[in-house]
Amino acid sequence: MLKRIGIGIFIFAGICWAQEASGFQPASTNVWDAQYPRVDSAGRVEIRVKAPDATKVKLNFWSGPKLDMEKQPDGFWTVTTPPLVPGLHYYTFVIDGAEVSDPNSHAFFGGGKDTSMVEVPEPGSTYYLPQDLPHGQVREIWYNSKVTGGWRHALVYLPPGYDGQTTKRYPVLYLQHGAGEDESGWIRQGHANFILDNLIASGSSKPMILVMAYG
Numbered sequence: 001m002l003k004r005i006g007i008g009i010f011i012f013a014g015i016c017w018a019q020e021a022s023g024f025q026p027a028s029t030n031v032w033d034a035q036y037p038r039v040d041s042a043g044r045v046e047i048r049v050k051a052p053d054a055t056k057v058k059l060n061f062w063s064g065p066k067l068d069m070e071k072q073p074d075g076f077w078t079v080t081t082p083p084l085v086p087g088l089h090y091y092t093f094v095i096d097g098a099e100v101s102d103p104n105s106h107a108f109f110g111g112g113k114d115t116s117m118v119e120v121p122e123p124g125s126t127y128y129l130p131q132d133l134p135h136g137q138v139r140e141i142w143y144n145s146k147v148t149g150g151w152r153h154a155l156v157y158l159p160p161g162y163d164g165q166t167t168k169r170y171p172v173l174y175l176q177h178g179a180g181e182d183e184s185g186w187i188r189q190g191h192a193n194f195i196l197d198n199l200i201a202s203g204s205s206k207p208m209i210l211v212m213a214y215g
Helices: 002-022 192-202
Strands: 045-050 057-061 066-068 076-080 087-095 098-100 108-110 113-120 137-145 150-158 172-175 209-213
Touching (some): 045 113, 150 192, 192 209
Antiparallel strands (some): 087 113, 108 113
16 A cells, blocks of 8 residues: 555656646636646747647747647647747637637737737746736726717726826826737737836836827
8 A cells, every 4th residue: 555655656746747847837818727828938838729620720920930730639739839039929720721719818909800819928027017016007988089080999097096196297108009909909918007007116107197099
């Protein structure tokens, strides 16, 4: 019995060591509890998709590698990328010629459509991450534009303590998104609210209002 327990402990320890040695962790851009895509400290990404009836599946990074995926016995197709540069990487699958999004990734608006994305962290950098410090609020507004003759949508960042400073005037920064993106990109992809929270808390920036409208 003791021998059997000892063997079991050895096997369990070996499994744990293999998991830790791989260094892969679920990406921050995954949907709730999704284990893939996974990213390691070198910037490699493990991705898989279930397509048991497919004959060919490719991974299509918009500004990166286009890789053939390998079919596994359980019907999942898998691939591990070479190291990617830190930052955001839009991608889709091409399954038997049809371009589809990854159900394990949140949808982000880029390239004129909702698509999958994986974020490769920048080693040692925290300037774009939420910290234990005062946070501003991002509010969603709709307004009737006389210029366009219709209703428009915008996101507005208000600095910490804004609602308690009813007479204070703040500088306003208007941020315009890139081509193919929309007003949500500065917050969802760019973490602009966390960046400004951190800058304000460190004294590197004055408290300000950010207005992000659809351009």
